Amino acid sequence: MIRRATPDIPAILEALAGPGWCVASGFLERDHVAALAAECRQAHAAGAFHPAGVGRGQSARREEIRGDHVVWVDDLERGPALGAALDRLEDLRQVVNRTLFLGLFDAELHFALYPPGAGYQRHLDRFRDDDRRTLTTILYLNADWQAEDGGLLRFWPEADGPHLDIPPLGGTLVTFLSDRFWHEVLPAHRERLSLTGWFRRR
Ligand code: OGA
Ligand code: MN
Numbered sequence: 127m128i129r130r131a132t133p134d135i136p137a138i139l140e141a142l143a144g145p146g147w148c149v150a151s152g153f154l155e156r157d158h159v160a161a162l163a164a165e166c167r168q169a170h171a172a173g174a175f176h177p178a179g180v181g182r183g184q185s186a187r188r189e190e191i192r193g194d195h196v197v198w199v200d201d202l203e204r205g206p207a208l209g210a211a212l213d214r215l216e217d218l219r220q221v222v223n224r225t226l227f228l229g230l231f232d233a234e235l236h237f238a239l240y241p242p243g244a245g246y247q248r249h250l251d252r253f254r255d256d257d258r259r260t261l262t263t264i265l266y267l268n269a270d271w272q273a274e275d276g277g278l279l280r281f282w283p284e285a286d287g288p289h290l291d292i293p294p295l296g297g298t299l300v301t302f303l304s305d306r307f308w309h310e311v312l313p314a315h316r317e318r319l320s321l322t323g324w325f326r327r328r
Pocket of ligand 2: 249250251309
């Protein structure tokens with residue numbers, strides 16, 4: 127029996143080197159996802175989250191554009207599940223640098239919580255006035271996400287081509303070159319959690 131490695135890093139590297147985007151299930155094991163979701167909810171219950179803004183520094187609040195609430199990882203005390211997830215992402219950053227020479231220097235990461243009804247309109251992740259964001263990583267923390275829960279990531283592999291709808295299933299990592307791919311979060315009908323961020327160049 128062939129057992130796929132968890133996470134399947136070679137497959138992620140191949141996809142990033144080719145089309146520039148990848149959806150990888152099983153980036154974190156189920157128990158790890160549950161523990162990370164619990165840490166995320168705990169931070170939310172403690173009042174650590176704030177409504178996300180748009181633009182550099184998230185300075186402008188525009189609920190019609192995005193309705194999620196976020197907390198930057200650097201502003202949190204790290205629980206063991208978050209620590210281990212960050213280690214995984216750091217491993218990914220290093221292997222991407224070694225193989226694809228993207229010069230990823232650091233990461234800015236946040237937990238994002240979409241309350242029921244919230245979405246995020248079609249956008250690119252790189253700002254007009256700041257081109258450091260290079261590789262987007264979105265790690266979903268939702269167990270048992272159903273079709274009726276909404277909250278799909280709508281993703282355009284080509285700006286004027288057909289789109290793909292990706293359910294935010296726990297343990298799935300979506301990663302793509304930040305300047306290239308339009309995407310949108312359709313309104314979620316139940317709480318939708320992720321650990322989302324950007325590897326940046328200097
Ligand atoms: C973002 C974003 C997508 C998602 O935070 O910039 O596009 O599926 N998130 O959560
Ligand atoms: Mn985005």
